Amino acid sequence: MLISSMLKIEQVRKDLARLNSDAVSADQLMDGVTRLLHEKMLKYNWVGFYMLEPGANPPMLVLGHYQGAMTPHTRIPLNQGICGAAASSGKTIIVDDVQSDPRYLACSLETKSEIVVPVLARGQVAGELDIDSHFPSAFGVEDRELVEYCASLVGKRLEQK
Ligand code: SME
Numbered sequence: 001m002l003i004s005s006m007l008k009i010e011q012v013r014k015d016l017a018r019l020n021s022d023a024v025s026a027d028q029l030m031d032g033v034t035r036l037l038h039e040k041m042l043k044y045n046w047v048g049f050y051m052l053e054p055g056a057n058p059p060m061l062v063l064g065h066y067q068g069a070m071t072p073h074t075r076i077p078l079n080q081g082i083c084g085a086a087a088s089s090g091k092t093i094i095v096d097d098v099q100s101d102p103r104y105l106a107c108s109l110e111t112k113s114e115i116v117v118p119v120l121a122r123g124q125v126a127g128e129l130d131i132d133s134h135f136p137s138a139f140g141v142e143d144r145e146l147v148e149y150c151a152s153l154v155g156k157r158l159e160q161k
Contacts, residue, residue, distance in 0.1 A: 016033065043138040059078050060075055108132065129151045
């Protein structure tokens with residue numbers, strides 16, 4: 001990874017830490033995270049949270065705060081999409097080429113790669129942070145660590161409820 005990209009991620013981490021201490025609620029934190037990542041990380045072309053609908057049976061992911069183009073996928077069951085797969089496994093999923101993944105639910109023709117990181121609160125999946133890129137293989141190790149850091153901040157905040 002280029003030194004300039006590493007410095008950018010370092011700066012974004014500092015911005016996230018400040019955002020976390022300033023935010024008065026999980027809701028405000030999620031809004032701030034989507035805005036910050038979308039603005040500062042130039043390959044993150046769509047950034048949004050899907051949260052598990054409380055009490056829904058079967059379980060359902062519902063679109064929350066997001067930045068980027070409107071998506072037709074505002075509600076995703078756990079057996080559909082890369083989003084459903086990440087939520088049901090509780091594990092981060094990175095797809096370098098979305099067209100080659102049969103699980104992929106298309107939001108935009110421009111999307112080439114995607115990362116989905118579950119948000120865990122008290123050890124349970126509460127939702128996830130989903131990021132799409134117009135660039136293939138946009139999400140490397142440092143991106144994964146950054147997005148997992150964001151998800152962990154939100155998870156900790158949800159635990160305080
Ligand atoms: N691509 C996702 C759907 C959500 S959009 O990316 C915003 C999926 O396959 O689950």
